[in-house]
Amino acid sequence: MAINLYIVRHGETYFNFLHRFQGWSDAPLTPKGIQHGLNAGTRLANIHFDGVYSSDLTRAVHTARYILKNNTANSPLEPNELPDFREQFFGSFEGIDSEAVTTTLSAYTTKTFDTYSDLITGYGMAETMNTIRLADPFTFAENDEQWWQRVSHGFDDIRNRHHDGDNVLIVSHGTTIRGIADKLNRHDLASNAVKNGALMQIELMSNSANISRFNDDTTVF
Incomplete structure (x- = not known):
């Protein structure tokens, strides 16, 4: 069993632009962020997503909707929302300047x-x-576990919903994408900040997963 995952980071938000920790806070996309979604949709336009x-x-x-707006391969018209793929919750640090x-x-x-x-x-x-959990005085923040x-x-x-050979698009978040790479033993990739609209491609098997692309915002599929 191998499901082809295309995991895209959302487009730029106003918190991204202002260099603030975002987590579960819900800042909207900037105009540049909207374009990130449309650009990702253009690169992925020829892929039919199951x-x-x-x-x-x-x-x-919203980024998923902009991606689908440019899809030409009879993919679903709307994303299904899965809270499991949220960003890490930063607790008391939500909305605070990153420095x-x-x-x-x-x-x-x-x-x-x-x-x-640098900390990562x-x-x-x-x-x-x-460390984020430890430093949060109210212990709201999620730890690694x-x-x-x-x-x-x-x-x-995703494994339960899909079959061998299915193509699946997931729009997620920067720290979550880096964390996934780290859990798949690609610590070298996890050290890199993920660009808005960039793609991580994973082959998801029954008991394992392999990364074939990371932080890719140029490949046209």
Whole structure:
């Protein structure tokens, strides 16, 4: 069994533009973000998708709709919303400037970091998620175990809905995409910030998965 997953990061939002932690907060797409969705749709226009899904956050739902607007291969007209593919929940850090969050997180590590990506490179995705949870004074934020429990449930859901050879589109989020890459033992890929509208392609088998493309915003399929 192999399901072909095309996982796309949503288009740019106003929180992305303002360099704020977003998580489960629901900032709308910018005009550039709308174009990210349309561009992804153009690159994927010739693929017939047997299923189309997005996280239930508005930026992902809208990006999926813009992708489907340019699809010419008789794919579904609307995405199904799957909360399992949401972004990590950042708890008390939602909406906070990313530099301020990074400064706070550095107090819980043995080294200081200039950017969130530097923290991921230095400690890995799992430890980064756990540090966010540790640093959240109200402990709202998800840790690695909580995040992966729901995302892996999402993959099982996709396996149950689809068959060998199906093409499936999922619109998700930057940290979630990086976290998935890390769980699939591609720590080298997880160190890279995911571009808005970029694609990760995965071959999803019954008990495993392989990444064939990551952070791809140029390939026309």
